Amino acid sequence: MKKIHVLVLKAFIKPFIVTFFIVMFVLLMLFLFKYIDDLIGKGFEWYVILQLLWYASATNVAMALPLSMLLSSIMTFGNLGESSELTAIKAAGISLRKAMMPLIIFVSLFSMSAFLFSDYMLPIANLKMGSLLYDVREKKADFLITEGVFNNSIPGYAIRAKSKSEKGSKLEDLIIYQHTPNTSGTNVLMAKEGKMYNSPDNNYMVLELKDGVRYEETSGSRTYNPRQLFTRYYFDQTEQKFDMSAFQMKRTDENLFKSHYAMLNLRQLEYYADSISHYNDSLRQEVFQELEPYYKIYSQYSSAKNAADPVNYKNNLLEIIPEDNRMIAIAEAQSQVRYIQDVLSIKSTIDNEYSSSIRRYLMEYQRKFTLSVVCLVFFSIGAPLGAIIRKGGLGLPVVMAIIFFLIYYVISTLAEKSAREGNMDATLGMWTAIIILAPLGIFLTYKAATDSALFDIEQYKLTLKNLWDKLRKRISA
Numbered sequence: 001m002k003k004i005h006v007l008v009l010k011a012f013i014k015p016f017i018v019t020f021f022i023v024m025f026v027l028l029m030l031f032l033f034k035y036i037d038d039l040i041g042k043g044f045e046w047y048v049i050l051q052l053l054w055y056a057s058a059t060n061v062a063m064a065l066p067l068s069m070l071l072s073s074i075m076t077f078g079n080l081g082e083s084s085e086l087t088a089i090k091a092a093g094i095s096l097r098k099a100m101m102p103l104i105i106f107v108s109l110f111s112m113s114a115f116l117f118s119d120y121m122l123p124i125a126n127l128k129m130g131s132l133l134y135d136v137r138e139k140k141a142d143f144l145i146t147e148g149v150f151n152n153s154i155p156g157y158a159i160r161a162k163s164k165s166e167k168g169s170k171l172e173d174l175i176i177y178q179h180t181p182n183t184s185g186t187n188v189l190m191a192k193e194g195k196m197y198n199s200p201d202n203n204y205m206v207l208e209l210k211d212g213v214r215y216e217e218t219s220g221s222r223t224y225n226p227r228q229l230f231t232r233y234y235f236d237q238t239e240q241k242f243d244m245s246a247f248q249m250k251r252t253d254e255n256l257f258k259s260h261y262a263m264l265n266l267r268q269l270e271y272y273a274d275s276i277s278h279y280n281d282s283l284r285q286e287v288f289q290e291l292e293p294y295y296k297i298y299s300q301y302s303s304a305k306n307a308a309d310p311v312n313y314k315n316n317l318l319e320i321i322p323e324d325n326r327m328i329a330i331a332e333a334q335s336q337v338r339y340i341q342d343v344l345s346i347k348s349t350i351d352n353e354y355s356s357s358i359r360r361y362l363m364e365y366q367r368k369f370t371l372s373v374v375c376l377v378f379f380s381i382g383a384p385l386g387a388i389i390r391k392g393g394l395g396l397p398v399v400m401a402i403i404f405f406l407i408y409y410v411i412s413t414l415a416e417k418s419a420r421e422g423n424m425d426a427t428l429g430m431w432t433a434i435i436i437l438a439p440l441g442i443f444l445t446y447k448a449a450t451d452s453a454l455f456d457i458e459q460y461k462l463t464l465k466n467l468w469d470k471l472r473k474r475i476s477a
Helices: 003-034 046-059 061-082 085-091 096-138 266-298 323-389 396-420 426-449 457-476
Strands: 157-164 170-179 186-198 204-218 229-243
Touching: 003 046, 003 061, 003 096, 046 061, 046 096, 061 085, 061 096, 061 323, 061 396, 085 096, 096 323, 096 426, 170 204, 266 323, 323 396, 323 426, 396 426
Parallel strands: none
Antiparallel strands: 157 170, 170 186, 186 204, 204 229
16 A cells, blocks of 8 residues: 555544544533433433433444544545645655545445444444333422422322421421322321431332321212311321332333334345235235225216116116115115225325335335445545635635535435435435435536646636626627
Protein backbone atom coordinates (compact mmCIF):
# COMPACT_ATOMS: atom_id res chain seq x y z
CA MET A 1 0.00 0.00 0.00
CA LYS A 2 1.32 3.43 -0.91
CA LYS A 3 2.03 6.03 1.74
CA ILE A 4 -0.64 8.26 0.27
CA HIS A 5 -3.22 5.54 0.89
CA VAL A 6 -2.13 5.21 4.52
CA LEU A 7 -2.38 8.99 4.87
CA VAL A 8 -5.92 9.09 3.52
CA LEU A 9 -7.02 6.16 5.72
CA LYS A 10 -5.62 7.75 8.86
CA ALA A 11 -7.20 11.06 7.95
CA PHE A 12 -10.61 9.36 7.59
CA ILE A 13 -10.74 6.86 10.48
CA LYS A 14 -10.15 9.35 13.30
CA PRO A 15 -12.92 11.81 12.28
CA PHE A 16 -15.24 8.88 11.63
CA ILE A 17 -14.79 7.46 15.14
CA VAL A 18 -15.16 10.90 16.75
CA THR A 19 -18.27 11.87 14.78
CA PHE A 20 -19.83 8.44 15.33
CA PHE A 21 -19.61 8.74 19.11
CA ILE A 22 -20.79 12.36 19.01
CA VAL A 23 -23.86 11.36 16.99
CA MET A 24 -24.50 8.40 19.28
CA PHE A 25 -24.34 10.70 22.31
CA VAL A 26 -26.83 13.13 20.75
CA LEU A 27 -29.22 10.30 19.86
CA LEU A 28 -28.99 8.88 23.39
CA MET A 29 -29.81 12.30 24.82
CA LEU A 30 -32.84 12.48 22.54
CA PHE A 31 -33.85 9.02 23.74
CA LEU A 32 -33.58 10.13 27.38
CA PHE A 33 -35.60 13.29 26.72
CA LYS A 34 -38.30 11.20 25.07
CA TYR A 35 -38.67 8.70 27.93
CA ILE A 36 -37.61 10.89 30.85
CA ASP A 37 -41.11 10.80 32.36
CA ASP A 38 -41.03 6.99 32.39
CA LEU A 39 -37.65 6.85 34.14
CA ILE A 40 -37.81 9.50 36.85
CA GLY A 41 -39.28 8.69 40.24
CA LYS A 42 -39.43 4.91 39.84
CA GLY A 43 -36.32 3.97 41.80
CA PHE A 44 -34.53 1.99 39.10
CA GLU A 45 -31.17 0.47 39.86
CA TRP A 46 -28.22 1.95 38.01
CA TYR A 47 -27.67 -1.21 35.98
CA VAL A 48 -31.25 -1.11 34.63
CA ILE A 49 -30.69 2.40 33.23
CA LEU A 50 -27.30 1.32 31.89
CA GLN A 51 -28.83 -1.71 30.14
CA LEU A 52 -31.53 0.45 28.58
CA LEU A 53 -28.98 2.95 27.29
CA TRP A 54 -26.78 0.15 25.94
CA TYR A 55 -29.63 -1.43 23.98
CA ALA A 56 -30.84 2.01 22.82
CA SER A 57 -27.35 2.82 21.52
CA ALA A 58 -27.35 -0.42 19.53
CA THR A 59 -30.72 0.43 17.97
CA ASN A 60 -29.50 3.94 17.08
CA VAL A 61 -26.65 2.57 14.97
CA ALA A 62 -28.93 2.54 11.92
CA MET A 63 -29.16 6.35 12.09
CA ALA A 64 -25.72 7.13 13.50
CA LEU A 65 -23.71 5.22 10.88
CA PRO A 66 -24.93 7.09 7.75
CA LEU A 67 -24.69 10.50 9.40
CA SER A 68 -21.18 9.89 10.78
CA MET A 69 -20.09 8.46 7.40
CA LEU A 70 -21.32 11.60 5.61
CA LEU A 71 -19.84 14.02 8.13
CA SER A 72 -16.45 12.30 8.45
CA SER A 73 -16.00 12.00 4.67
CA ILE A 74 -16.72 15.73 4.21
CA MET A 75 -14.34 16.61 7.04
CA THR A 76 -11.57 14.32 5.76
CA PHE A 77 -11.42 15.60 2.21
CA GLY A 78 -12.22 19.12 3.34
CA ASN A 79 -9.17 19.08 5.62
CA LEU A 80 -7.02 17.60 2.83
CA GLY A 81 -8.21 20.27 0.42
CA GLU A 82 -7.83 23.12 2.89
CA SER A 83 -4.23 22.12 3.70
CA SER A 84 -3.45 21.79 -0.06
CA GLU A 85 -2.69 18.08 0.37
CA LEU A 86 -5.17 17.18 -2.36
CA THR A 87 -3.32 19.56 -4.67
CA ALA A 88 -0.03 17.86 -3.80
CA ILE A 89 -1.56 14.44 -4.43
CA LYS A 90 -2.78 15.48 -7.87
CA ALA A 91 0.56 17.12 -8.62
CA ALA A 92 2.25 13.79 -7.90
CA GLY A 93 0.23 12.24 -10.71
CA ILE A 94 -2.33 10.48 -8.50
CA SER A 95 -5.93 11.10 -9.46
CA LEU A 96 -8.66 11.62 -6.90
CA ARG A 97 -10.17 8.25 -7.79
CA LYS A 98 -6.91 6.43 -7.03
CA ALA A 99 -6.45 8.39 -3.80
CA MET A 100 -9.98 7.41 -2.71
CA MET A 101 -9.56 3.73 -3.65
CA PRO A 102 -8.47 2.49 -0.17
CA LEU A 103 -11.33 4.40 1.40
CA ILE A 104 -13.75 2.93 -1.12
CA ILE A 105 -12.57 -0.57 -0.17
CA PHE A 106 -12.74 0.29 3.54
CA VAL A 107 -16.24 1.75 3.29
CA SER A 108 -17.41 -1.25 1.22
CA LEU A 109 -16.15 -3.66 3.88
CA PHE A 110 -17.71 -1.48 6.54
CA SER A 111 -21.03 -1.52 4.68
CA MET A 112 -20.99 -5.30 4.55
CA SER A 113 -20.31 -5.32 8.30
CA ALA A 114 -23.28 -2.98 8.76
CA PHE A 115 -25.46 -5.44 6.84
CA LEU A 116 -24.36 -8.31 9.09
CA PHE A 117 -25.01 -6.14 12.14
CA SER A 118 -28.52 -5.25 10.95
CA ASP A 119 -29.33 -8.91 10.25
CA TYR A 120 -27.86 -10.59 13.32
CA MET A 121 -27.27 -8.05 16.10
CA LEU A 122 -29.93 -5.39 15.53
CA PRO A 123 -32.96 -7.75 15.95
CA ILE A 124 -31.56 -8.96 19.27
CA ALA A 125 -30.92 -5.39 20.43
CA ASN A 126 -34.45 -4.36 19.42
CA LEU A 127 -35.88 -7.33 21.29
CA LYS A 128 -33.90 -6.60 24.46
CA MET A 129 -34.67 -2.89 24.40
CA GLY A 130 -38.33 -3.36 23.48
CA SER A 131 -39.04 -5.79 26.32
CA LEU A 132 -37.02 -3.78 28.86
CA LEU A 133 -38.60 -0.48 27.82
CA TYR A 134 -42.06 -2.04 28.13
CA ASP A 135 -41.33 -3.18 31.69
CA VAL A 136 -39.84 0.21 32.56
CA ARG A 137 -42.91 2.06 31.33
CA GLU A 138 -45.31 -0.32 33.07
CA LYS A 139 -43.62 -0.01 36.45
CA LYS A 140 -45.41 2.24 38.91
CA ALA A 141 -43.70 5.24 40.42
CA ASP A 142 -42.11 4.71 43.83
CA PHE A 143 -44.26 5.25 46.89
CA LEU A 144 -43.44 8.70 48.24
CA ILE A 145 -45.13 10.57 51.06
CA THR A 146 -45.39 14.34 50.73
CA GLU A 147 -46.04 16.34 53.87
CA GLY A 148 -49.70 17.22 54.28
CA VAL A 149 -50.82 15.41 51.10
CA PHE A 150 -52.75 12.14 50.89
CA ASN A 151 -51.02 9.42 48.87
CA ASN A 152 -53.34 6.96 47.08
CA SER A 153 -50.65 4.90 45.29
CA ILE A 154 -51.27 1.76 47.37
CA PRO A 155 -54.60 0.21 46.30
CA GLY A 156 -57.22 0.48 49.08
CA TYR A 157 -55.24 2.94 51.21
CA ALA A 158 -54.86 6.69 51.57
CA ILE A 159 -51.92 7.80 53.72
CA ARG A 160 -51.05 11.27 54.96
CA ALA A 161 -48.30 12.51 57.25
CA LYS A 162 -48.19 16.02 58.68
CA SER A 163 -44.39 16.04 58.71
CA LYS A 164 -41.44 13.72 58.08
CA SER A 165 -37.72 13.58 58.67
CA GLU A 166 -35.14 14.56 56.08
CA LYS A 167 -34.48 10.93 55.13
CA GLY A 168 -38.23 10.23 55.00
CA SER A 169 -38.19 7.20 57.34
CA LYS A 170 -39.75 8.89 60.39
CA LEU A 171 -43.28 10.30 60.11
CA GLU A 172 -45.43 12.33 62.49
CA ASP A 173 -49.20 12.75 62.85
CA LEU A 174 -50.15 9.92 60.53
CA ILE A 175 -53.63 9.26 59.14
CA ILE A 176 -54.30 6.05 57.22
CA TYR A 177 -57.66 5.41 55.53
CA GLN A 178 -58.36 1.82 54.55
CA HIS A 179 -61.26 1.22 52.18
CA THR A 180 -62.54 -2.33 52.44
CA PRO A 181 -63.48 -3.74 49.00
CA ASN A 182 -67.17 -4.38 48.20
CA THR A 183 -68.35 -2.74 51.43
CA SER A 184 -69.16 0.75 52.62
CA GLY A 185 -67.05 0.36 55.75
CA THR A 186 -63.99 2.53 56.26
CA ASN A 187 -61.16 1.95 58.70
CA VAL A 188 -59.21 4.93 59.99
CA LEU A 189 -55.89 4.68 61.79
CA MET A 190 -54.30 7.67 63.49
CA ALA A 191 -50.86 7.71 65.10
CA LYS A 192 -48.60 10.40 66.50
CA GLU A 193 -45.41 8.81 65.26
CA GLY A 194 -44.36 6.21 62.70
CA LYS A 195 -41.25 4.64 61.24
CA MET A 196 -41.22 3.35 57.67
CA TYR A 197 -38.93 0.68 56.18
CA ASN A 198 -39.03 -2.08 53.56
CA SER A 199 -38.93 -5.82 54.09
CA PRO A 200 -35.74 -7.67 53.05
CA ASP A 201 -37.30 -8.79 49.74
CA ASN A 202 -38.79 -5.30 49.10
CA ASN A 203 -42.22 -6.82 48.55
CA TYR A 204 -43.71 -5.18 51.65
CA MET A 205 -43.51 -1.82 53.34
CA VAL A 206 -43.73 -1.88 57.14
CA LEU A 207 -44.95 1.02 59.28
CA GLU A 208 -44.10 0.89 62.97
CA LEU A 209 -46.77 3.07 64.58
CA LYS A 210 -46.73 4.47 68.11
CA ASP A 211 -49.38 6.05 70.34
CA GLY A 212 -52.45 5.90 68.17
CA VAL A 213 -56.02 4.77 67.73
CA ARG A 214 -57.81 2.69 65.11
CA TYR A 215 -61.45 3.13 64.15
CA GLU A 216 -63.31 0.34 62.36
CA GLU A 217 -66.76 0.65 60.92
CA THR A 218 -68.35 -2.46 59.40
CA SER A 219 -71.85 -2.78 58.02
CA GLY A 220 -71.51 -5.78 55.68
CA SER A 221 -73.36 -4.02 52.84
CA ARG A 222 -73.57 -0.73 51.04
CA THR A 223 -77.07 0.04 52.32
CA TYR A 224 -77.92 1.52 55.70
CA ASN A 225 -77.81 -1.02 58.53
CA PRO A 226 -78.98 0.06 62.02
CA ARG A 227 -77.00 -2.83 63.55
CA GLN A 228 -73.64 -1.87 62.00
CA LEU A 229 -70.62 -2.11 64.29
CA PHE A 230 -68.22 0.65 65.28
CA THR A 231 -65.02 -0.41 67.03
CA ARG A 232 -62.23 1.68 68.50
CA TYR A 233 -58.76 0.37 69.42
CA TYR A 234 -56.06 2.22 71.29
CA PHE A 235 -52.48 1.08 70.96
CA ASP A 236 -49.05 2.05 72.21
CA GLN A 237 -47.20 0.35 69.37
CA THR A 238 -48.28 -1.67 66.33
CA GLU A 239 -47.18 -2.59 62.80
CA GLN A 240 -48.99 -2.12 59.53
CA LYS A 241 -47.79 -4.02 56.44
CA PHE A 242 -48.52 -2.91 52.87
CA ASP A 243 -48.12 -5.06 49.80
CA MET A 244 -45.58 -3.31 47.51
CA SER A 245 -45.22 -6.02 44.86
CA ALA A 246 -47.04 -3.78 42.37
CA PHE A 247 -44.20 -1.26 42.70
CA GLN A 248 -41.49 -3.81 41.85
CA MET A 249 -40.22 -4.12 38.31
CA LYS A 250 -41.36 -7.40 36.73
CA ARG A 251 -39.67 -8.72 33.62
CA THR A 252 -41.98 -9.82 30.82
CA ASP A 253 -41.21 -12.91 28.79
CA GLU A 254 -39.24 -11.83 25.72
CA ASN A 255 -40.96 -14.50 23.59
CA LEU A 256 -44.07 -12.29 23.57
CA PHE A 257 -42.20 -9.68 21.51
CA LYS A 258 -40.36 -11.96 19.10
CA SER A 259 -42.93 -11.79 16.32
CA HIS A 260 -42.53 -8.01 15.94
CA TYR A 261 -41.07 -7.09 12.56
CA ALA A 262 -38.19 -5.05 14.06
CA MET A 263 -36.98 -8.08 16.02
CA LEU A 264 -36.58 -10.55 13.16
CA ASN A 265 -33.72 -11.37 10.82
CA LEU A 266 -33.99 -11.85 7.06
CA ARG A 267 -34.96 -15.51 7.20
CA GLN A 268 -37.62 -14.91 9.84
CA LEU A 269 -39.02 -11.87 8.03
CA GLU A 270 -39.37 -13.85 4.83
CA TYR A 271 -41.04 -16.72 6.70
CA TYR A 272 -43.58 -14.46 8.45
CA ALA A 273 -44.37 -12.53 5.26
CA ASP A 274 -44.95 -15.76 3.28
CA SER A 275 -47.06 -17.30 6.06
CA ILE A 276 -49.34 -14.28 6.35
CA SER A 277 -49.61 -14.03 2.55
CA HIS A 278 -50.71 -17.68 2.26
CA TYR A 279 -53.19 -17.26 5.09
CA ASN A 280 -54.59 -14.08 3.58
CA ASP A 281 -54.99 -15.76 0.17
CA SER A 282 -56.91 -18.63 1.76
CA LEU A 283 -59.09 -16.12 3.58
CA ARG A 284 -59.95 -14.42 0.29
CA GLN A 285 -60.86 -17.75 -1.25
CA GLU A 286 -63.21 -18.42 1.65
CA VAL A 287 -64.94 -15.09 0.99
CA PHE A 288 -65.50 -15.99 -2.67
CA GLN A 289 -66.86 -19.42 -1.74
CA GLU A 290 -69.14 -17.91 0.90
CA LEU A 291 -70.62 -15.28 -1.41
CA GLU A 292 -70.70 -17.29 -4.62
CA PRO A 293 -74.27 -18.64 -4.14
CA TYR A 294 -75.65 -15.11 -3.68
CA TYR A 295 -73.73 -13.87 -6.67
CA LYS A 296 -75.17 -16.60 -8.91
CA ILE A 297 -78.71 -15.88 -7.83
CA TYR A 298 -78.70 -12.09 -8.06
CA SER A 299 -76.12 -11.41 -10.75
CA GLN A 300 -77.52 -9.67 -13.80
CA TYR A 301 -74.84 -11.34 -15.92
CA SER A 302 -75.86 -14.93 -15.11
CA SER A 303 -77.19 -16.84 -18.12
CA ALA A 304 -80.90 -17.53 -18.34
CA LYS A 305 -80.41 -20.63 -20.51
CA ASN A 306 -80.19 -22.87 -17.45
CA ALA A 307 -83.57 -21.74 -16.14
CA ALA A 308 -86.21 -24.49 -16.25
CA ASP A 309 -89.05 -22.17 -17.23
CA PRO A 310 -87.92 -18.69 -18.33
CA VAL A 311 -90.30 -15.90 -17.42
CA ASN A 312 -90.57 -12.68 -19.35
CA TYR A 313 -91.30 -9.35 -17.60
CA LYS A 314 -91.72 -5.85 -18.99
CA ASN A 315 -90.66 -3.25 -16.43
CA ASN A 316 -89.68 -4.76 -13.09
CA LEU A 317 -88.51 -8.09 -11.73
CA LEU A 318 -91.21 -7.89 -9.06
CA GLU A 319 -93.85 -8.53 -11.76
CA ILE A 320 -93.04 -12.25 -11.73
CA ILE A 321 -93.68 -12.45 -7.95
CA PRO A 322 -97.27 -12.62 -6.72
CA GLU A 323 -98.45 -9.48 -4.98
CA ASP A 324 -99.06 -11.33 -1.71
CA ASN A 325 -95.42 -12.43 -1.51
CA ARG A 326 -93.67 -9.31 -2.80
CA MET A 327 -93.08 -7.72 0.63
CA ILE A 328 -91.67 -10.98 1.98
CA ALA A 329 -89.36 -11.33 -1.05
CA ILE A 330 -88.14 -7.73 -0.67
CA ALA A 331 -87.46 -8.21 3.05
CA GLU A 332 -85.58 -11.44 2.35
CA ALA A 333 -83.52 -9.76 -0.38
CA GLN A 334 -82.64 -6.86 1.93
CA SER A 335 -81.62 -9.28 4.66
CA GLN A 336 -79.29 -11.15 2.32
CA VAL A 337 -77.80 -7.88 1.01
CA ARG A 338 -77.07 -6.78 4.58
CA TYR A 339 -75.46 -10.15 5.23
CA ILE A 340 -73.22 -9.76 2.17
CA GLN A 341 -72.26 -6.24 3.26
CA ASP A 342 -71.39 -7.42 6.77
CA VAL A 343 -69.28 -10.28 5.45
CA LEU A 344 -67.42 -8.01 3.05
CA SER A 345 -66.89 -5.37 5.75
CA ILE A 346 -65.44 -7.85 8.26
CA LYS A 347 -63.28 -9.63 5.70
CA SER A 348 -62.07 -6.30 4.32
CA THR A 349 -60.93 -5.18 7.77
CA ILE A 350 -59.06 -8.44 8.35
CA ASP A 351 -57.55 -8.28 4.86
CA ASN A 352 -56.30 -4.72 5.47
CA GLU A 353 -54.69 -5.76 8.76
CA TYR A 354 -52.90 -8.70 7.16
CA SER A 355 -51.83 -6.62 4.18
CA SER A 356 -50.43 -3.97 6.52
CA SER A 357 -48.47 -6.63 8.41
CA ILE A 358 -47.08 -8.03 5.16
CA ARG A 359 -45.94 -4.56 4.10
CA ARG A 360 -44.23 -4.02 7.45
CA TYR A 361 -42.31 -7.30 7.13
CA LEU A 362 -41.29 -6.51 3.55
CA MET A 363 -40.16 -3.01 4.51
CA GLU A 364 -38.05 -4.31 7.38
CA TYR A 365 -36.60 -6.91 5.02
CA GLN A 366 -35.43 -4.17 2.67
CA ARG A 367 -34.18 -2.03 5.57
CA LYS A 368 -31.43 -4.59 6.21
CA PHE A 369 -29.96 -3.75 2.80
CA THR A 370 -30.61 -0.02 2.74
CA LEU A 371 -28.45 0.52 5.84
CA SER A 372 -25.43 -0.77 3.95
CA VAL A 373 -26.17 0.99 0.68
CA VAL A 374 -26.89 4.37 2.28
CA CYS A 375 -23.40 4.32 3.85
CA LEU A 376 -21.92 3.96 0.36
CA VAL A 377 -24.20 6.68 -1.04
CA PHE A 378 -23.31 9.12 1.73
CA PHE A 379 -19.61 8.45 1.24
CA SER A 380 -20.00 9.08 -2.50
CA ILE A 381 -21.64 12.41 -1.61
CA GLY A 382 -19.42 13.45 1.29
CA ALA A 383 -15.97 12.66 -0.13
CA PRO A 384 -16.27 14.65 -3.40
CA LEU A 385 -18.21 17.38 -1.60
CA GLY A 386 -15.33 17.83 0.86
CA ALA A 387 -12.84 17.90 -2.01
CA ILE A 388 -14.91 20.60 -3.74
CA ILE A 389 -15.59 22.94 -0.80
CA ARG A 390 -12.09 22.41 0.67
CA LYS A 391 -13.15 23.36 4.19
CA GLY A 392 -12.33 21.20 7.21
CA GLY A 393 -13.22 21.29 10.89
CA LEU A 394 -16.72 21.31 12.33
CA GLY A 395 -18.06 24.43 10.59
CA LEU A 396 -19.18 24.19 6.99
CA PRO A 397 -18.85 20.35 6.86
CA VAL A 398 -21.37 19.99 9.68
CA VAL A 399 -23.82 22.33 7.96
CA MET A 400 -23.52 20.48 4.64
CA ALA A 401 -23.83 17.08 6.34
CA ILE A 402 -26.96 18.13 8.21
CA ILE A 403 -28.54 19.52 5.03
CA PHE A 404 -27.97 16.34 3.02
CA PHE A 405 -28.99 14.11 5.92
CA LEU A 406 -32.22 16.06 6.42
CA ILE A 407 -32.97 15.70 2.71
CA TYR A 408 -32.43 11.95 2.99
CA TYR A 409 -34.44 11.70 6.20
CA VAL A 410 -37.43 13.66 4.88
CA ILE A 411 -37.58 11.70 1.62
CA SER A 412 -37.14 8.40 3.45
CA THR A 413 -39.83 9.24 6.02
CA LEU A 414 -42.39 10.29 3.42
CA ALA A 415 -41.70 7.26 1.23
CA GLU A 416 -41.90 4.84 4.16
CA LYS A 417 -45.17 6.38 5.29
CA SER A 418 -46.63 5.93 1.81
CA ALA A 419 -45.40 2.34 1.75
CA ARG A 420 -46.92 1.58 5.16
CA GLU A 421 -50.28 2.96 4.04
CA GLY A 422 -50.16 0.90 0.85
CA ASN A 423 -49.92 3.89 -1.50
CA MET A 424 -46.50 2.76 -2.71
CA ASP A 425 -44.75 -0.54 -3.20
CA ALA A 426 -42.89 -1.56 -0.03
CA THR A 427 -39.59 -2.16 -1.84
CA LEU A 428 -39.78 1.11 -3.76
CA GLY A 429 -40.67 3.03 -0.60
CA MET A 430 -37.56 1.81 1.20
CA TRP A 431 -35.25 2.59 -1.73
CA THR A 432 -36.73 5.91 -2.87
CA ALA A 433 -34.32 8.12 -0.91
CA ILE A 434 -31.31 6.12 -2.12
CA ILE A 435 -32.52 6.20 -5.73
CA ILE A 436 -32.83 10.00 -5.54
CA LEU A 437 -29.49 10.64 -3.81
CA ALA A 438 -27.35 8.12 -5.73
CA PRO A 439 -27.26 10.22 -8.95
CA LEU A 440 -26.24 13.22 -6.82
CA GLY A 441 -23.27 11.23 -5.49
CA ILE A 442 -22.25 10.29 -9.03
CA PHE A 443 -22.57 13.91 -10.14
CA LEU A 444 -20.46 15.23 -7.25
CA THR A 445 -17.84 12.55 -7.82
CA TYR A 446 -17.58 13.57 -11.48
CA LYS A 447 -17.30 17.25 -10.55
CA ALA A 448 -14.59 16.54 -7.96
CA ALA A 449 -12.61 14.35 -10.38
CA THR A 450 -12.67 17.11 -13.01
CA ASP A 451 -11.72 19.86 -10.50
CA SER A 452 -14.99 21.68 -11.04
CA ALA A 453 -15.58 24.85 -9.02
CA LEU A 454 -19.05 23.80 -7.99
CA PHE A 455 -19.33 26.20 -5.05
CA ASP A 456 -17.25 29.04 -6.48
CA ILE A 457 -19.58 32.04 -6.19
CA GLU A 458 -17.36 34.23 -8.36
CA GLN A 459 -17.61 31.70 -11.17
CA TYR A 460 -21.41 31.80 -11.01
CA LYS A 461 -21.36 35.60 -10.95
CA LEU A 462 -19.13 35.66 -14.04
CA THR A 463 -21.42 33.21 -15.86
CA LEU A 464 -24.53 35.24 -15.02
CA LYS A 465 -22.77 38.44 -16.12
CA ASN A 466 -21.86 36.91 -19.50
CA LEU A 467 -25.44 35.72 -20.00
CA TRP A 468 -26.77 39.16 -19.12
CA ASP A 469 -24.37 40.86 -21.56
CA LYS A 470 -25.44 38.52 -24.38
CA LEU A 471 -29.12 39.07 -23.57
CA ARG A 472 -28.68 42.87 -23.51
CA LYS A 473 -26.89 42.86 -26.87
CA ARG A 474 -29.72 40.88 -28.47
CA ILE A 475 -32.31 43.27 -27.05
CA SER A 476 -30.39 46.33 -28.25
CA ALA A 477 -29.93 44.78 -31.67
